[in-house]
Amino acid sequence: MKTFLTFMGVIGLVVCIGGSLGWSQDQVILGGVAPLSAPGAAESGAEMKIAMEMAVSEIGQILGKPIKLQVEDTRGLPEEGTAAMNRLADAGAAGVVGEFHSAVANAEIEVANQRKLPLIIAEAWADVITAKHYPYVFRIAPANSLFYTKVSDWVKAIGAQNVVAIVENTDWGLGIDTVFKETLHDQKNIDGDPVQYTSIVAERTVTDFTPQLLRYKSMSPRPDLVMDIFTGTGEYLIVKQTGELGLAPNRETLVFAVGTSALYPEYWETVGKYGVFSITKTGYHPLLGVTPAIKKFNAEFEAKTGKTPTFAAMEAYDSIHVLAQAIEQAGSTASDAIVAALEKIKYDGVLGTIYFSADKKPDYMYHQWPGAKAVIIQYTAEGQKYTDAELLWPAALMP
Amino acid sequence: MLEVAELVKDFGGVRAINKLSFTVGENELLGIIGPNGSGKTTTINLISGLFKPTNGRITFRGKRIDGLPSYEIARRGIGRTFQVTQVFHRMSVLENMMVPALAVPHKGEEKDQKKKALRILGFLKIDHLRNEFARNLSGGQQKLLELGRILMLDPDVIMLDEPFSGVHPKLKMNIHEYIKEMHAEGRTFIIISHDLQSIFNLSQRLIVLNEGTKICDGVPQDVKDDDRVVEAYLGD
Amino acid sequence: MDFFVAQALNGLIIGLLYALIAIGLSLIFSVLKLVNFAHGECCMMGAFVSYYFSTLFGINPLIAVFLSMVVVFLLGVAMQYFFLRPLYTGAVERKDEYAILITFGLGIFFQNLAMSLFGPWTKKSQDFLSGVTSIGFLTVDNNRLVVSFVAIAIVLALLLIINKTFVGKALRAVSQDRDAAAIVGINSHRINMLAFGVGVALAGGAGALIGPIFLISPMMGILPGIKSFVIIVLGGMGSIKGAIIGSLLLGEIESLGSIYLLDPTRGLAYKNAFGVLLLAIVLLVKPTGLFGERHVRME
Numbered sequence: 046m047k048t049f050l051t052f053m054g055v056i057g058l059v060v061c062i063g064g065s066l067g068w069s070q071d072q073v074i075l076g077g078v079a080p081l082s083a084p085g086a087a088e089s090g091a092e093m094k095i096a097m098e099m100a101v102s103e104i105g106q107i108l109g110k111p112i113k114l115q116v117e118d119t120r121g122l123p124e125e126g127t128a129a130m131n132r133l134a135d136a137g138a139a140g141v142v143g144e145f146h147s148a149v150a151n152a153e154i155e156v157a158n159q160r161k162l163p164l165i166i167a168e169a170w171a172d173v174i175t176a177k178h179y180p181y182v183f184r185i186a187p188a189n190s191l192f193y194t195k196v197s198d199w200v201k202a203i204g205a206q207n208v209v210a211i212v213e214n215t216d217w218g219l220g221i222d223t224v225f226k227e228t229l230h231d232q233k234n235i236d237g238d239p240v241q242y243t244s245i246v247a248e249r250t251v252t253d254f255t256p257q258l259l260r261y262k263s264m265s266p267r268p269d270l271v272m273d274i275f276t277g278t279g280e281y282l283i284v285k286q287t288g289e290l291g292l293a294p295n296r297e298t299l300v301f302a303v304g305t306s307a308l309y310p311e312y313w314e315t316v317g318k319y320g321v322f323s324i325t326k327t328g329y330h331p332l333l334g335v336t337p338a339i340k341k342f343n344a345e346f347e348a349k350t351g352k353t354p355t356f357a358a359m360e361a362y363d364s365i366h367v368l369a370q371a372i373e374q375a376g377s378t379a380s381d382a383i384v385a386a387l388e389k390i391k392y393d394g395v396l397g398t399i400y401f402s403a404d405k406k407p408d409y410m411y412h413q414w415p416g417a418k419a420v421i422i423q424y425t426a427e428g429q430k431y432t433d434a435e436l437l438w439p440a441a442l443m444p
Numbered sequence: 445m446l447e448v449a450e451l452v453k454d455f456g457g458v459r460a461i462n463k464l465s466f467t468v469g470e471n472e473l474l475g476i477i478g479p480n481g482s483g484k485t486t487t488i489n490l491i492s493g494l495f496k497p498t499n500g501r502i503t504f505r506g507k508r509i510d511g512l513p514s515y516e517i518a519r520r521g522i523g524r525t526f527q528v529t530q531v532f533h534r535m536s537v538l539e540n541m542m543v544p545a546l547a548v549p550h551k552g553e554e555k556d557q558k559k560k561a562l563r564i565l566g567f568l569k570i571d572h573l574r575n576e577f578a579r580n581l582s583g584g585q586q587k588l589l590e591l592g593r594i595l596m597l598d599p600d601v602i603m604l605d606e607p608f609s610g611v612h613p614k615l616k617m618n619i620h621e622y623i624k625e626m627h628a629e630g631r632t633f634i635i636i637s638h639d640l641q642s643i644f645n646l647s648q649r650l651i652v653l654n655e656g657t658k659i660c661d662g663v664p665q666d667v668k669d670d671d672r673v674v675e676a677y678l679g680d
Numbered sequence: 681m682d683f684f685v686a687q688a689l690n691g692l693i694i695g696l697l698y699a700l701i702a703i704g705l706s707l708i709f710s711v712l713k714l715v716n717f718a719h720g721e722c723c724m725m726g727a728f729v730s731y732y733f734s735t736l737f738g739i740n741p742l743i744a745v746f747l748s749m750v751v752v753f754l755l756g757v758a759m760q761y762f763f764l765r766p767l768y769t770g771a772v773e774r775k776d777e778y779a780i781l782i783t784f785g786l787g788i789f790f791q792n793l794a795m796s797l798f799g800p801w802t803k804k805s806q807d808f809l810s811g812v813t814s815i816g817f818l819t820v821d822n823n824r825l826v827v828s829f830v831a832i833a834i835v836l837a838l839l840l841i842i843n844k845t846f847v848g849k850a851l852r853a854v855s856q857d858r859d860a861a862a863i864v865g866i867n868s869h870r871i872n873m874l875a876f877g878v879g880v881a882l883a884g885g886a887g888a889l890i891g892p893i894f895l896i897s898p899m900m901g902i903l904p905g906i907k908s909f910v911i912i913v914l915g916g917m918g919s920i921k922g923a924i925i926g927s928l929l930l931g932e933i934e935s936l937g938s939i940y941l942l943d944p945t946r947g948l949a950y951k952n953a954f955g956v957l958l959l960a961i962v963l964l965v966k967p968t969g970l971f972g973e974r975h976v977r978m979e
């Protein structure tokens with residue numbers, strides 16, 4: 046009897062191991078993380094997921110094996126990000142790409158590091174993500190400091206003296222706030238006058254910003270620029286309420302919607318006429334150069350969804366390609382081999398030639414793509430697509 | 445006209461009413477007495493539908509009423525008051541009177557209902573309090589209001605749970621009169637009371653309960669002389 | 681001074697919107713003796729229903745508000761009939777726990793339902809009246825003005841119904857003494873249904889009114905739900921007057937508090953905490969809330 050049980054046990058074990066080995070040898074699993082539902086920025090997450098699927102179906106095979114893409118919904122919540130990363134590690138993913146919210150990315154990099162799971166952050170900007178110098182973490186999106194120091198340059202260049210901001214209480218928002226405090230406040234503008242930067246931090250769930258906007262309106266002199274450092278509903282509401290109170294945009298005061306949500310059609314549905322002459326930023330704009338790769342991507346994306354993609358989709362798309370190429374070059378799905386390949390990678394993507402820096406100064410530069418671009422644009426008509434908005438900065442790119 | 449048969453009510457493990465049977469005839473004035481906790485209030489709660497019986501039947505004018513919701517029983521003509529007065533505290537006296545008017549499929553206009561309410565309040569001599577909040581009334585006045593409130597429904601059967609407890613002696617006299625008067629109009633009464641003198645005076649027939657069962661049923665004089673009653677109730 | 685008046689006016693407008701939601705919750709509590717934890721979601725449902733009425737069928741947005749109240753009323757009647765009625769027929773043993781779980785569960789269900797039906801995107805309902813009105817130094821969004829007047833009208837109509845009509849008396853009677861109402865012939869199941877329906881319809885109306893001002897999304901109800909609960913505890917559970925006063929108080933505290941209290945640059949980060957703070961203080965001084973009679977529970 047005992048021998049029979051042992052025998053059955055061994056058979057069972059062999060079947061199990063054989064099964065799981067067979068499973069992992071049959072395919073390469075690529076993980077995706079993105080906010081697909083509220084309170085996350087679901088419109089961005091949905092876009093990123095579609096772009097990842099496009100990339101996977103183009104690549105077809107890695108190391109001669111079919112690819113399985115597993116995209117997890119992180120809902121904009123750090124704890125969901127942690128859980129998603131662990132699920133992907135458990136499923137045997139070779140690497141993970143994606144994420145939109147810095148606070149979630151911040152949780153995800155911890156899992157990536159612990160479980161040695163290569164992670165390419167597609168669209169989360171907080172400096173800290175790469176500044177921790179985790180070997181398994183890479184980033185295609187610009188770091189906050191990389192871009193917002195340039196925004197400070199622009200603010201100084203337009204001769205602004207009084208800049209006010211409402212900042213969401215997240216790693217992303219507070220990170221940008223810090224950059225402005227360091228590179229804008231008390232600095233001299235183009236006319237040699239000091240710039241005053243004032244910010245108010247708000248919970249993400251706040252819906253009425255009127256009290257604070259009234260306070261800004263009562264400032265003298267009137268603010269030159271209102272920075273709306275929010276994403277999602279809050280970003281829309283600040284532009285809307287700024288307009289309703291007659292604070293901006295007008296000849297005296299501009300409004301800058303910093304979050305990516307300003308690039309979607311929902312922006313116009315919610316802010317309406319108050320969005321005309323509002324300013325925002327984007328990581329892609331036709332004036333940055335329309336390469337054949339971008340043309341092809343845009344056409345395919347539009348055919349698939351009927352919508353114009355934003356740079357979040359492009360970053361997600363490129364991230365999958367970069368990860369796939371790294372695995373090919375590594376010749377295996379062993380995580381250290383993939384990391385080594387990523388550190389040497391050169392991939393011609395939609396957004397440019399992607400590679401990762403090894404510099405640790407400034408500290409956010411490690412495993413960061415230094416070529417990540419972002420530009421400042423201004424809408425000039427209601428309902429305008431962001432691709433038709435006018436470029437404001439950098440001046441060198443202006444037509 | 446009202447028949448209670450083999451009625452049983454359990455609260456968890458406690459049997460509050462145990463196979464209780466009795467009938468009440470048209471225009472009878474029945475008193476129910478019994479020591480504290482003997483099941484008097486529970487009996488009224490069962491008849492008025494606030495409690496569902498565990499077992500047994502209650503029949504009114506030949507139709508089963510056990511299991512019907514309270515509001516339906518009230519609409520069929522059985523009214524009651526509570527041992528601890530339950531008026532609508534944050535409503536005026538007149539508003540209290542108007543609540544039952546909502547229930548009956550409108551017997552006439554609001555104006556008529558109001559007239560009727562004032563007439564009843566006049567009969568009970570509390571019409572001068574009509575605009576007072578119910579919570580500002582004395583205990584006795586609240587009892588009268590409670591009585592007046594059920595009169596709005598024109599009930600055929602009126603069940604009064606301890607109508608004399610905590611009432612000023614003068615007012616007690618009045619309540620006696622009101623009951624007699626309404627009885628003379630043809631209404632049927634079931635009255636629970638601790639006040640033995642009042643109840644012996646008033647009722648035509650008495651039922652004595654002890655531990656949820658009927659131990660005696662008869663005219664007041666017979667009940668007074670019954671050994672079991674003396675032992676269970678009057679003895680101590 | 682100008683600045684203060686502008687802030688106070690804003691607080692008043694926000695307070696009126698809170699009042700609509702909180703009165704509904706209080707009405708439900710006063711009659712059914714339960715807290716509807718799906719109240720915020722009923723507010724959200726009202727917002728979406730009126731959004732689709734006006735965008736899909738081209739119905740005037742103000743009329744759409746009233747239509748959405750009707751729809752949410754029917755939803756409430758169904759919720760009460762299928763899920764809450766057992767509480768009053770003696771079918772449920774642990775009533776308080778059941779009431780919390782079932783309403784909370786329904787709330788989560790509605791969130792997910794809305795997510796799959798309407799998508800996660802933020803939408804804006806049609807303006808009631810676009811543009812702004814300027815009176816001297818005051819500039820107010822016309823939508824907010826319209827909404828304030830509509831909210832006041834709805835509250836007054838409700839007070840009139842509750843205090844002057846037969847139905848209102850029945851509502852008050854059941855809320856004050858369910859058994860006493862029953863034995864004078866009031867069908868309390870109907871009153872429950874009515875109170876629940878009207879209560880959630882008020883929340884739905886508030887959601888529909890909020891639509892063009894604070895935008896709509898499946899998760900928009902969470903915060904109003906919590907705040908209306910804070911308000912009715914503050915005002916006294918089940919007191920309509922308390923709900924109104926509590927709402928106006930909270931609106932002002934949030935508006936003025938985030939400017940004048942604390943460090944104004946951090947004020948908005950604690951905005952949602954003001955209500956709780958106010959609540960804690962009031963409850964320490966008056967444990968039953970501002971106008972609470974006593975603590976009532978389901979029997």
Ligand SMILES: Nc1ncnc2c1ncn2[C@@H]1O[C@H](COP(=O)(O)OP(=O)(O)O)[C@@H](O)[C@H]1O
Pocket residue numbers: 455458460478479480481482483484485486487
């Ligand atoms: N709602 C109830 N729940 C549990 N037990 C009850 C309830 N009502 C009455 N009882 C019990 O039933 C018995 C009879 O009570 P009751 O009818 O009030 O007595 P009486 O009115 O004769 O003083 C008592 O033992 C009492 O404790």
Ligand SMILES: [Mg+2]
Pocket residue numbers: 484485486527
């Ligand atoms: Mg009793």
